[in-house]
Amino acid sequence: MYSVLKTIHSYWAYLALLILVIAAVNALIGMSSKKAFVAKDLRLSLFGLIFANIQLLIGLVLYFVSPWFEQWSTLGMGDVMKDAQTRLYLLEHPFTNIIAIVLITMGWSMHKRQTQDAKKFSRIGIFYTLGLLLLLSRIPWDAWL
Ligand code: HEM
Numbered sequence: 001m002y003s004v005l006k007t008i009h010s011y012w013a014y015l016a017l018l019i020l021v022i023a024a025v026n027a028l029i030g031m032s033s034k035k036a037f038v039a040k041d042l043r044l045s046l047f048g049l050i051f052a053n054i055q056l057l058i059g060l061v062l063y064f065v066s067p068w069f070e071q072w073s074t075l076g077m078g079d080v081m082k083d084a085q086t087r088l089y090l091l092e093h094p095f096t097n098i099i100a101i102v103l104i105t106m107g108w109s110m111h112k113r114q115t116q117d118a119k120k121f122s123r124i125g126i127f128y129t130l131g132l133l134l135l136l137s138r139i140p141w142d143a144w145l
Contacts, residue, residue, distance in 0.1 A: 005062045010144060012058060016051040020104070020132050023048035027125035030117070037117040045124045049108045052131070056101045063094055093138045100134035103127050 023044045030041060063069060068089040071080055080086045107127025111120045 002062075002065045002067070005058060005065060009055070009058045009062050012051070012055050013139070013144070016048075016055040017132070017135065019044070019051045020048045020128060020135070024125060024128040024132055027121045027128060030121035031125045034118055035121075037120040041121070041124075045108060045111065045128070048128060049104060052101050052104050056098065059094065059097065088138065088140060093140060096134050096138040100131040103134070104131035107131070 026041060026044050029035075030037065066089070068086065071086050071090060075083070075086065080090055104127060107123050110127070111123040114120045114123060
């Protein structure tokens, strides 16, 4: 169970990040070039939202079955915080990524309430980019690449 989830979480991350980059860049271009917000833009943003939320769900289950989780009882809160790697896996990566996906989901909901195309692009562009920057800041790059 653990290794299957870890593999899925690891490969899904490529897809989720790629789609989020495409959706954010597409929205930033749309925002600055005053284009109409068409079905392609809606689909790209929706795929970004769905892929990010699926990654979040896989991550939530992985968290509790991963050997990292046992470090809570082995080390205790103080030592988990002191060690950079356990802090990354048990606190920084999960919590930063949950905040990132909340931002992405907020961008999606806010764009739906806008009537002007430029505002739709700006809500997606700004919130997806912020979310992406947070995600990229707390990926365990050494273990992944
Ligand atoms: C879009 C959001 C996320 C992305 C892009 C992402 C990406 C990654 C990547 C690339 C790895 C390294 C995989 C490897 O070692 O091959 C990883 C590990 C991990 N992630 Fe995430 N993650 C996300 C969200 C989450 C969330 C929300 C949680 C938990 C609540 C989580 C829990 C974990 C855990 C526990 C590991 C370590 C697995 C292990 O080595 O045992 N992730 N994540």
